[in-house]
Amino acid sequence: xxxxxxxxxxxxxxxxxxxxxxxxxxxxxxxxxxxxxxxxxxxxxxxxxxxxxxxxxxxxxxxxxxxxxxxxxxxxxxxxxxxxxxxxxxxxxxxxxxxxxxxxxxxxxxxxxxxxxxxxxxxxxxxxxxxxxxxxxxxxxxxxxxxxxxxxxxxxxxxxxxxxxxxxxxxxxxxxxxxxxxxxxxxxxxxxxxxxxxxxxxxxxxxxxxxxxxxxxxxxxxxxxxxxxxxxxxxxxxxxxxxxxxxxxxxxxxx
Amino acid sequence: xxxxxxxxxxxxxxxxxxxxxxxxxxxxxxxxxxxxxxxxxxxxxxxxxxxxxxxxxxxxxxxxxxxxxxxxxxxxxxxxxxxxxxxxxxxxxxxxxxxxxxxxxxxxxxxxxxxxxxxxxxxxxxxxxxxxxxxxxxxxxxxxxxxxxxxxxxxxxxxxxxxxxxxxxxxxxxxxxxxxxxxxxxxxxxxxxxxxxxxxxxxxxxxxxxxxxxxxxxxxxxxxxxxxxxxxxxxxxxxxxxxxxxxxxxxxxxxxxxxxxxxxxxxxxxxxxxxxxxxxxxxxxxxxxxxxxxxxxxxxxxxxxxxxxxxxxx
Ligand SMILES: Nc1ncnc2c1ncn2[C@@H]1O[C@H](COP(=O)(O)OP(=O)(O)OP(=O)(O)O)[C@@H](O)[C@H]1O
Ligand SMILES: [Mg+2]
Numbered sequence: 001x002x003x004x005x006x007x008x009x010x011x012x013x014x015x016x017x018x019x020x021x022x023x024x025x026x027x028x029x030x031x032x033x034x035x036x037x038x039x040x041x042x043x044x045x046x047x048x049x050x051x052x053x054x055x056x057x058x059x060x061x062x063x064x065x066x067x068x069x070x071x072x073x074x075x076x077x078x079x080x081x082x083x084x085x086x087x088x089x090x091x092x093x094x095x096x097x098x099x100x101x102x103x104x105x106x107x108x109x110x111x112x113x114x115x116x117x118x119x120x121x122x123x124x125x126x127x128x129x130x131x132x133x134x135x136x137x138x139x140x141x142x143x144x145x146x147x148x149x150x151x152x153x154x155x156x157x158x159x160x161x162x163x164x165x166x167x168x169x170x171x172x173x174x175x176x177x178x179x180x181x182x183x184x185x186x187x188x189x190x191x192x193x194x195x196x197x198x199x200x201x202x203x204x205x206x207x208x209x210x211x212x213x214x215x216x217x218x219x220x221x222x223x224x225x226x227x228x229x230x231x232x233x234x235x236x237x238x239x240x241x242x243x244x245x246x247x248x249x250x251x252x253x254x255x
Numbered sequence: 256x257x258x259x260x261x262x263x264x265x266x267x268x269x270x271x272x273x274x275x276x277x278x279x280x281x282x283x284x285x286x287x288x289x290x291x292x293x294x295x296x297x298x299x300x301x302x303x304x305x306x307x308x309x310x311x312x313x314x315x316x317x318x319x320x321x322x323x324x325x326x327x328x329x330x331x332x333x334x335x336x337x338x339x340x341x342x343x344x345x346x347x348x349x350x351x352x353x354x355x356x357x358x359x360x361x362x363x364x365x366x367x368x369x370x371x372x373x374x375x376x377x378x379x380x381x382x383x384x385x386x387x388x389x390x391x392x393x394x395x396x397x398x399x400x401x402x403x404x405x406x407x408x409x410x411x412x413x414x415x416x417x418x419x420x421x422x423x424x425x426x427x428x429x430x431x432x433x434x435x436x437x438x439x440x441x442x443x444x445x446x447x448x449x450x451x452x453x454x455x456x457x458x459x460x461x462x463x464x465x466x467x468x469x470x471x472x473x474x475x476x477x478x479x480x481x482x483x484x485x486x487x488x489x490x491x492x493x494x495x496x497x498x499x500x501x502x503x504x505x506x507x508x509x510x511x512x513x514x515x516x517x518x519x520x521x522x523x524x525x526x527x528x529x530x531x532x533x534x535x536x537x538x539x540x541x542x543x544x545x546x547x548x549x550x551x552x553x554x555x556x557x558x559x560x561x562x563x564x565x566x567x568x569x
Contacts, residue, residue: 002367010364010365011361077546088350095314194408254313
């Protein structure tokens with residue numbers, strides 16, 4: 001057990017130091033992208049939109065934008081790191097070691113969560129230049145950010161496990177993740193949508209994450225907050241188990 | 256797993272591997288490696304050496320069979336088995352963007368070795384492999400031979416009882432090869448069991464006390480180096496006689512047997528030559544009409560395995 005723990009800490013350390021070592025690649029780009037969102041949607045267009053659900057538009061979208069960067073970055077971190085290890089072959093360093101699959105998953109998960117948190121913090125500070133943020137339930141914010149980062153780290157890991165070529169790790173972020181995030185209520189409340197599209201929207205898991213975040217910050221949500229939190233925890237557990245099982249079976253990594 | 260010679264470092268039983276492509280890389284392979292052995296797995300391209308190493312290090316899933324590493328069944332005590340092993344792969348599998356020092360410390364960590372101890376070992380083995388000056392560069396900027404040495408250092412950080420080397424001297428210069436050979440001999444003398452794969456009989460001869468020859472997924476020879484060399488350096492001839500014989504004639508100094516009433520099989524070592532055999536046969540009144548070489552796969556292989564001389568870096 002002690003052996004496993006030391007092994008896991010080594011992996012966590014390796015994965016997090018990677019995030020910090022290449023901070024120009026990991027922390028700056030999301031900062032720039034989000035600044036642009038704030039300038040365009042908040043300052044330029046936001047003024048014309050006025051209020052959303054009784055909040056200035058900027059304040060309404062800020063939690064969602066933070067969440068959006070957390071999602072893309074934790075996913076991107078793990079999918080990139082694991083796929084690289086696979087392509088260069090150094091995933092074998094882990095596979096030949098006695099470190100068990102559960103701890104390998106935790107190691108990559110930690111890397112993704114820390115990247116998510118770091119980016120989330122950077123984006124939050126940027127947001128402060130444009131609007132005020134008074135976090136209503138800070139503990140819940142913390143929980144939601146970590147769990148969401150976790151869910152998408154695990155999803156990234158699973159993507160990387162199956163991926164055989166670079167295209168395979170680009171497809172999901174652009175064809176699944178991006179649309180679901182944009183349609184997940186970052187920029188609007190789903191109550192603006194026709195009945196049919198509201199129902200469709202409720203099938204989108206990201207909607208629940210963004211609304212949990214918004215609820216924890218400004219106290220409003222399109223969906224029941226209990227359901228939303230349960231949903232996040234549920235996804236986390238399921239994806240964690242899937243990742244462990246895939247690694248144990250050696251899918252995509254052992255012939 | 257105790258026997259008269261001590262514990263088996265490795266015991267492989269009926270190991271088979273069929274890749275998804277349909278290639279049967281291993282066909283019911285069995286062999287044991289004794290603790291303290293320096294064991295050569297010798298065979299031509301595509302024989303199944305890397306596949307075998309891959310299965311022992313759990314990088315490749317086996318199709319059937321069983322493996323024990325120092326008495327730990329890999330199906331039941333995988334972590335214990337893995338802890339005993341260090342491996343140097345045939346293909347470079349280094350993280351090209353991390354510092355060489357970190358690569359070693361992390362690898363030690365994955366084996367459960369605390370960081371402080373891992374750093375000491377990283378220093379020790381980088382120095383041994385003459386890479387200490389390169390500790391703060393990344394693996395990308397190492398030459399091919401240096402990468403290989405780095406992989407050897409990495410394989411040693413957990414102080415494995417069983418070291419597996421898949422063609423450790425492929426593509427390194429003569430000086431490095433000598434250095435590596437000396438190092439491996441020393442390591443083996445200090446008690447590490449070593450298995451190495453190679454295409455070259457010469458390399459196996461220089462280093463190993465035991466050898467298994469593998470070909471097309473089958474072990475075709477498995478013995479002490481001495482015995483295998485003896486077998487490899489003999490030839491079997493088939494002599495057709497004029498008259499049928501009842502039993503094999505006694506040919507002094509040669510091993511002879513009857514294949515059929517008119518065919519004698521004799522084993523001839525390289526130094527011996529066939530002249531004496533003919534004189535002896537003549538004396539006993541046996542008239543030989545013709546003679547042919549009994550081609551065995553082992554002999555063909557021997558030609559292959561000795562063809563590429565190590566010195567010319569082929
Ligand atoms: N991943 C794989 N998928 C399908 N077939 C494979 C795979 N790896 C190896 N093989 C096949 O299995 C057989 C044995 O290959 P292996 O790499 O074990 O040989 P080897 O003895 O190590 O050869 P070499 O001396 O060239 O390294 C070959 O026919 C090879 O084509
Ligand atoms: Mg090979």
